[in-house]
Amino acid sequence: MQAPGRFRRVREFAEAGDLSGIVSDALGGRSRIVGVDRLRGGSKKGVYRVRLDGGEAASVIVYRWSDEEDFWPGTRADDATDPLAPASGIAPFLAARRRLDEVGARVPRVLWADDTRQRYAADVAVVEDVPGGTLEALFETGPARADAALADLARTLDLMHRHHAPRHGRVDLLDRGGVALGSSCEQLVLDRARRDLDEAAGRDTRIGTVRDRLDERLRELRERVLPRAECGLIHGELGPDHVLVSADGRAVLIDIEGLMYFDVEWEHVFLRIRFGERYAALSRPGLDQRRLDLYLLAMRLSLVAGPLRLLDGDFPDREFMRGIAEHNLREALALLP
Incomplete structure (x- = not known):
């Protein structure tokens, strides 16, 4: 695989001093910060575990949305219509x-949030720290x-996927009365896939030769895909690393910003890829095989x-991300007839 061009920059992540005011606003000054860990894996926001002393909770999670936390080059503007x-x-x-919450899915409780950017140079939220770790780790x-x-x-997932809307789109966009791009889910996926194909073909000759x-x-x-009149509520990127397990054994969904109404087959394809042999527990009858293909x-x-x-x-x-690209490149080529 050809090595893409890249740049390096010095990023300024949050530290205990930066988060103390946030935690004080959220918890009323009852707790003292004794440690901060920036959790790995985030590419669009910073996720920090803040360890506390003197309050009801031993720790909380702070989400921080800012340019410093966004690793996607050239995609600073969030297009809610796509x-x-x-x-x-x-x-x-x-x-x-x-x-x-409305459909009955478990998510971390929000303790406090601020999007004014009057006191802090980023949008921030403080949420409960679900203590059980990820489902991915618990498998082992x-x-x-x-x-x-x-x-x-x-x-x-049954609760979510049975919650329907007549049109596709991200939840926050539809709540504002907006209209998403694309005439249908299948057309939107095709258009996106052809752009991804062009981009991948320009970066790797193995894709380029069979573009x-x-x-x-x-x-x-x-x-082959026939029209459909409604969409289900899907997470959009639900791997076992995006599921925490609460003390009472509940599955708790995180990284939920992309929640949208869309074909549930899009969710099931991702689930099948990420859960592997364990996907059988999540599979459901009645999925459209043409959409799945x-x-x-x-x-x-x-x-x-x-x-x-x-x-x-x-x-x-970087090696982890290269591995994802390499594995899926081989899988894409294997789908050619």
Whole structure:
């Protein structure tokens, strides 16, 4: 795989002194910060575990949305009309949390939030620290608890996917009366996949040499998809690393800013990729196989182009991101007839 061009910059992340006022505003000055850890994995916002002394909670999580925390080069402006674009910001976060609460999905409790930027140079939110870790980690350390949480996740997804809207779009956009891009989910996916294909072909010769065949395959799969009148509520990027497990065994959804109404097959394709053999617990009858076929190839191409784009910047976990691109490149090629 060709190495993309990239730049390095010195980023200024939040430290205990920066977060003390936020925590004081959230908890009323009852707690003293004894430690701050910036959690790995975030690419659009900073996620900090703040350890406390003297209050009711031993720790809280602080979300911080600012340019310093955004590792996506050239995508600073969040286009809320494009449901497939990376979503970020306190407005989509709060809108998503409200909707998930309404349908009965478990998400971290918001203790405090501020989007005024009058006291802080970023949008910030303080949420509960769910103590059980991620479902991904629990698969290795506590298989029995993981199985119970996976079953709870399946129930949560049923609640979400049965919550319908007549039109696709991100929740925060639709709540404001906005209209999303694209005439349909399948057309939006096709258009996005062809852009991802062009980008990937320009970065790696293995894609470039079969670009026309992949493009033809995408258009062929799109032609097989029949129109649909409604969309379900989906997370959009739900891997086991985006599910925490609460003390009582509930599946708790995080990184929810991209919550949208869309074809549930888009969610199921991602679930199948990320959960692997454990996807059987999440699979459901009645999915449209034609949509699944189109969306699988489109998702594979997205998971090549997106990581390579991220590597144009200074994202720190570079080998991990290269591995995602390499794996999905091979999987995309394997889908050619």
